[in-house]
Amino acid sequence: MPELPEVENIALGLREAVVGRRVERVWVGTPLIVRGPDRRRWRESMKGLAGRRVVRVTRRAKRLILAIEGRLALVVQLGMTGKFLLSDPEEGLAAPKPRHTRLILTFRDGTELLFVDMRRFGRVWCLRDLDPDAPDAAMEAAGLTHLGPEPLELRPKAFADILRTARPIKSLLLDQSRIAGLGNIYVDESLWAAGIHPARAGSSLTASEAATLLCQIKRVLRRAIRAGGTTFSDFRNVYGDMGRFRSRLKVYGRRGEPCPRCGTSVQRLVVAGRGTHICPRCQVK
Ligand SMILES: [Zn+2]
Structure with missing residues (x-):
């Protein structure tokens, strides 16, 4: 299971790869992994990301936070086997997706970010009103467990x-x-x-x-x-x-x-x- 150093490295990579990019659409292949206050309306909350830029990527403990314009955020817990992969820009949208792809963020420029998780213990929350400098309040309001200090x-x-x-x-x-x-x-x-x-x-x-x-x-x-x-x-x-x-x-x-x-x-x-x-x-x- 990824711990702090692994999640920090994923955050570093995501920072280089997706900060500043504008979301075109979100595809959810496994609704089971999507959580949060909008669990029953996850389609709408995910649609709300379209047209907005990723402004920051941070890490809190073993969680990844993709902060998106308008104080929206995707909070991701990787679980046992969850990982993010960038699609090969050479092959782009036509490339076959890996097995166990659960969610895809497609950006305006064609970049795709895939969340791949064989065991399906990973979770993605689409949250509102999240301050990337102090994310705990929004996470706890959405029912995520309290985290101790870093x-x-x-x-x-x-x-x-x-x-x-x-x-x-x-x-x-x-x-x-x-x-x-x-x-x-x-x-x-x-x-x-x-x-x-x-x-x-x-x-x-x-x-x-x-x-x-x-x-x-x-x-x-x-x-x-x-x-x-x-x-x-x-x-x-x-x-x-x-x-x-x-x-x-x-x-x-x-x-x-x-x-x-x-x-x-x-x-x-x-x-x-x-x-x-x-x-x-x-x-x-
Ligand atoms: Zn010894």
Whole structure:
């Protein structure tokens, strides 16, 4: 499932590709994925996008926001397998569409942006009155779940407040209402980098451990963003490229391989109901 670095890379690609372009029409092949206050009238709300320009593309946690003239917006949650692809400009409209194409935005100049989603867990909301600088209000008004702060903008004091609970640190970091954007891969990598066992209670971390963990979360995310994200199977950016961070993962998906720091075999255990990778020597409980 795409996490913050993957979604950030999709946002970067979309920014280059569609900002400034004017929507000609929207085709929805799978109404199931369209949500929002206008769920029952999604045809009208999608039609309302025609003739308007995409003014900005932003990311909020794992959601993409295409802000469109007139304070309209498409908010997209990619789910397990959702991705955006740009049609090949050489072939244009005549090109055959990939299987599992759920939605197509066609722009005035002929560019097409396809939302392709094999598993159909992706969701698209067509929202009104969304401020791209403060999108949470419009998203929550439409029934989208509340999101905690962005990890890259989080200050040590706010992070310390989040940790003040007996819940396991791994389950806290995965809880999007506490801190938003991390998933299984980057939580495991950050905890390994900080030398913290994932089952420890949040409140058991010392001030210096908490500071180290926050630094490592930011460092891991920034490096993953620069590497284009992590691809295990489905993730692609809008140009169809895979992320290059997989080869740089230290513990995630590396059960039985030596820990890059101490050589001990990486173990897989279950914490917070999720498969979890640790070095049992670097991360003691
Ligand atoms: Zn180790």
